[in-house]
Amino acid sequence: DQQVKQNSPSLSVQEGRISILNCDYTNSMFDYFLWYKKYPAEGPTFLISISSIKDKNEDGRFTVFLNKSAKHLSLHIVPSQPGDSAVYFCAEGNTDKLIFGTGTRLQVFP
Amino acid sequence: NAGVTQTPKFQVLKTGQSMTLQCAQDMNHNSMYWYRQDPGMGLRLIYYSASEGTTDKGEVPNGYNVSRLNKREFSLRLESAAPSQTSVYFCASSDRTVYTDTQYFGPGTRLTVL
Numbered sequence: 705d706q707q708v709k710q711n712s713p714s715l716s717v718q719e720g721r722i723s724i725l726n727c728d729y730t731n732s733m734f735d736y737f738l739w740y741k742k743y744p745a746e747g748p749t750f751l752i753s754i755s756s757i758k759d760k761n762e763d764g765r766f767t768v769f770l771n772k773s774a775k776h777l778s779l780h781i782v783p784s785q786p787g788d789s790a791v792y793f794c795a796e797g798n799t800d801k802l803i804f805g806t807g808t809r810l811q812v813f814p
Numbered sequence: 815n816a817g818v819t820q821t822p823k824f825q826v827l828k829t830g831q832s833m834t835l836q837c838a839q840d841m842n843h844n845s846m847y848w849y850r851q852d853p854g855m856g857l858r859l860i861y862y863s864a865s866e867g868t869t870d871k872g873e874v875p876n877g878y879n880v881s882r883l884n885k886r887e888f889s890l891r892l893e894s895a896a897p898s899q900t901s902v903y904f905c906a907s908s909d910r911t912v913y914t915d916t917q918y919f920g921p922g923t924r925l926t927v928l
Contacts, residue, residue, distance in 0.1 A: 747906075
C-alpha cells in the first residue's frame with residue numbers, strides 16, 4: 705500500500721514558467737516531508753523540506769506547500785530552468801525512516 | 815569531504831553468485847540506509863541502521879543481508895543473486911533528529927543479474 709503517491713510520472717514545462725509537482729499521502733502521523741532531485745546516473749540530492757507545523761517553506765526558486773486537510777504536498781519551481789530537468793521524489797519522514805514516492809520526471813524546454 | 819561513497823559503480827553477476835556492496839560516509843552520521851531503485855517503483859528501503867551496532871529491515875529485505883561494520887561503513891550482501899535483484903542500489907546516511915531527516919545519497923551501484 706503506497707503511502708506516498710506521485711500520480712504524474714512526467715511533466716513538461718517551458719523555461720521561465722512555473723513547474724508544479726504534486727504529492728499525496730495517506731499517513732497523517734508524519735513529522736516532515738522532503739523533496740529530492742535526481743539526475744541520471746547520480747544519487748538523489750536533497751532539495752527542500754517542510755515540517756508538519758508549517759504550511760509553506762521557501763528557498764530561492766523553490767517553494768513547498770503543505771495542505772494537511774487534503775493530505776497534499778506540492779513543490780513550485782519559479783522560474784523553471786533547463787537545469788531543473790530531473791526526476792523529483794517526495795518523501796515522508798516518520799519514525800526512523802523515509803518513505804519515498806515513485807517520482808515525477810520534469811523536463812524544462814527552451 | 816567525499817560525503818557518501820559506494821563501490822563498485824557497476825557489477826554484472828550470474829544467478830546464484832554472491833557479492834557485497836560497500837558504502838562509507840565521512841560526515842559522522844549515525845544513521846545509514848540501503849535503497850534500491852527500479853523503474854516506476856521509486857526508492858524502496860532494503861535495510862537501515864539507526865546507529866552503530868543496530869540494523870533493521872526496511873520494505874524489501876528478502877534476499878539481502880547487511881553489516882554495520884563501524885560508524886562509517888554499512889555493507890549490503892547478496893548471498894545468492896537472482897535476476898529480480900537487478901536494480902540500482904543507493905546508500906545514504908543522515909544525522910536524523912525529531913524534526914527532520916535529511917539523507918545524503920551516494921552515486922549508486924548499477925547491478926545486473928543474468
